[in-house]
Amino acid sequence: MAELKKQVIGYVLAPPRELGVLFDPRIDDSIARQTEAIEAYVKKHSLTLLATIVEAGEKKRNRNDWPQLEVAIGQCIERDAMLVVAELGNYLNNDAYTGLLIQSKILFHCCDQPLVKPMSIAMLADYHKRQRERHGLLIKSGLERSDKKFGNPNAKQVIKYVNRPKVEKAIIFAMLLQPVVHEFREKGFSQRRMVQELNDLGITAPEGGQWVLSQLQKVLDRIRLNELSLILESELAQWLSDDKSFDDIAEILNERKIDAFKDGAWDERQVKKLIERASEIDEVMQTGAFFMELAPKLEAMAQEGLTETQVISRMVQENLAMPACIIEEAMQ
Helix, strand or coil, X not given: CCCCCCEEEEEEEEEECCCCCCCCHHXXXXXXXXXXXXXXXXXXXXXXXXXXXXXXXXXXXXXXXXXXXXXXXXXXXXXCCEEEECCCCCHHHCHXXXXXXXXXXXCEEECCCCCCXXXXXXXXXXXXXXXXXXXXXXXXXXXXXXXXXXXXXXXXXXXXXXXXXXXXXXXXXXXXXXXXXXXXXXXXXXXXXXXXXXXXXXXXXXXXXCCCHHHHHHHHHHHHHXXXXXXXXXXXXXXXXCCCCHHHHHHHHHXXXXXXXXXXXXXXXXXXXXXXXXXXXXXXXXXXXXXXHHHHHHHHHHHCCCCHHHHHHHHHHCCCCCCHHHHHXXXX
């Protein structure tokens, strides 16, 4: 693991200001929260914070200018300091942003995504870029193959594959929020009170920003579906191996008075969704465990200066088995 530099330059990205709004407390709150995250990291590692640089947010989807990030990187190089990014967020998807970090070759730390490191950011950025390109191509291909009158008979599989990254993100988000929701329920909070508490705690909604009731209700549905999938996983596998139909499984669940994740009784559609979610959670777990095991090994191999071929050879020697879902993704 690379040794931490003793001096730090902090980098904060403020939310975009609404047009015509002179004072937006949301921006000040975000800057304060991010600054606290940087200061907490500095204190934990007994470092010295030289300066914190704030970048004004923009609403551009594909922003390509990051002047304050350039300033922060320049100061890190000039003062032999490490860059501490408060919130990387979704900016692994931004080529200009990641390009500055990659080309600078400086040591940096992301408070919200500590597994994103100098040795891995190029690989992660490239993966996200390929995912975006593949997403666009799949949508275009699916539309071209669709019959305008009768629809595309393969649309369901195409959409499922295209949306896989979004589904995985939604599953993980619901898993992370589940303990918080459980605590709220223990306290007897209504859904509207939960929305208020989430906003007061500074926990952002799935796509960022403040929570509204409809967003919470969608996440509550996902949490319920996740919980049922995990609880019933082994039984579902047994029922399927016993060649029970979806209707048979629905009847069993109704007889056991297990509440469906949607209003009403269990039916074929809900059982299909439950089985699908159990499979998706299993893939997420496998992938997460694989990368948790892989990350420190990759970092160690990068410190040794191994080439890509040598890294692959070492992975084979150490019997790092890649989950089937990742292999299937690579072969699409």
